[in-house]
Amino acid sequence: MTRRIALAILLTVWAILIAGCATAYLTMRWVLIDQLDRSLVAKASSLPELARFASPGGATAADGEDRTPPAAVRNPPVTANAAAPPQGDRYVIKNAAGQTISPAAGGLSVSDVTVLSAGFSTLHDGTRVRNLTLRAAVPGPEGAPVPVAISYQSSATDLDRLLDRLAFSFSLFGLAAGLIAALVALKVSRAALKPLYATADIIGTIDPNHLHRRIEAAQLPPELLPMASRLNEMLERIERAYTQRHQFLADASHELRTPVAALVTTAEVSLRHPRDAQSYRATLESCLDDARLLRRLVERLMEQCRADTLTHDETPEEIDLTPLLDQCADQAAAIAGERNVTVVRQIPTSLRVITQPQRLRSVVINLLANAVEYNRPGGQVELTAAVQAGVLQLTIRDTGPGIPPEHLPHLFEPFYRADKARSGDSGHLGLGLSLVQSHLQALRGAIRIESTLGAGTTFFVDLPLAMTANKQLAGSLL
């Protein structure tokens, strides 16, 4: 992360520097060449030969050179005059008109100097030179301006050396500045990412034994706060789920301990002394009772685990709920008969829903079994089903002793038993309602209890008519 930031900054800085340096270099080059050209123009304008246009003698000389340019190519004489061309400069002066011009009074003044072309070229000996072609007007003998063409060539070595140095310094500067920028970027981004690394360290230490740890949002930069709080929320959820799981496991092992202890103790006590056949038979029967209780407990635990973990095990399907509810009621009626409890039902003749039938069956059977179990002899269990406002409402009502209000909030906790009597004999494992709750969560349903002491308890189950997102199908059912 830091390296990529540094690299990006390095490349950006370099791009900016290259563009800046290139612009500066090109501008400098343009300015320098312009300056050179100006000085060359000035030199060309003050060439001593130009004066000859004004002298009669010069006219003859110029005459013969008229249409064969270059008219004059010679080395100018060395002179102390600043305007005089320096050694090595070469020039050609061409007379376009071919007239003899006499110098004007007051001396020679070259006017209307125009640069026709400018360029660089390389001589045979390898020196680079600057070539200027000028058009100028020189006062003729009659005072009228005489146009002349001057080709002026001067060495560009000084300029080139200057430009080379410029390019070198700019490159060096750009390189160095880019590297420094990258280093600074590296440092800065490292410093900026430090809290992120610290956070990563904290996250790295979170394991099942340290699920209570949270990311310290206070030391994080504001940009990272949403991420930190989301992570903390996630940890919160995981911790809660983990604690629930842990509690369930602890409760489950606790529930298993007593029947196991009974099984082992019964067998150990029985085997300590020789006994008669009837005594051994009694021992075996007692062991079998406990083994059956253990089996029921294990089955229930596995059912609970399946209900909790596999939320997508069963694909929702469209079914008629009426036969399913009838079957459940029949099953409940079979147990109810033994206890002199009657099961009555009010179910529509047809009730089409989209649901997970196995889960729904488990919900109804468990609630009915509960209603039968906790009923009084001669009591009644009532199962009703109805659709109201697009919601399937199931009601399971019993005429049992009712549940004291202090137990109501805990009824759906695994292994919770309102009567606190764990009597394994009666098969109250405290897992039925917890299982119902797990199923209803998967079915996207809800459950509510109303209980009156001495009168009975009613469980209200609300379920969506269609638990899929298929609105068309859902709509057709409404």
Place this chain on the structure above:
Amino acid sequence: MRILVAEDHPSLARSIADGLRDDGYAVDLTFDGNEALHLAGSNPYDLMILDIMLPGRDGFSIIQVLRRRDVQIPILCLTARDGIVDRVKGLDLGADDYLVKPFAWEELLARVRSMVRRGHGKKSATISVGDLEIDTARKSARRGGTAIELSAREFALLEYLAHRQGQVVTRSDIWEHLYDQHDETTSNVVDVYIGYLRNKIDKEFPTKLIHTRRGQGYLLGVEG
């Protein structure tokens, strides 16, 4: 030695009671917390085996109430929870020991023996009365190097007398410690067992160890 077993899982409770009776203990059994509290408060038990999760009233509350009433009965907790918090809570409230379910029967017996012993102020498993040696761990007795065959009930009587050697123990005291609440015998049965014990311990020896204090009870000791 009489023990109260308070455990609500029926088969476990019955097995513990049966096993203890096999070893000569008199056992009262209850499945309910409130009944356990009532029994513990109204009978002279040598030990109480108490399940923590009882219907009616839980084990912690029973220990608390008994200790508040200064009932000094030794209490062995049975718990299905192996969490440190649960164990410490029971001990802090005044339980003497605990055992986590499921337990080995031999371990339960060993703890019962040691707690009964300590309840009577003895640390060693062997008690000597003159040349009579009583091994409470092996449930055996020897006198002058000769092993004495005793039934479980006879040994229980001897052990009880030995725990209180040199003291006069009333017949009803003995009866209450050797017979459970459902026993239909009367305290006269004690006289019968004293007779059996005299036959086996004193008959062939010149020095008598079991003495009768007329109108008061019995005494085990070298000097009457």
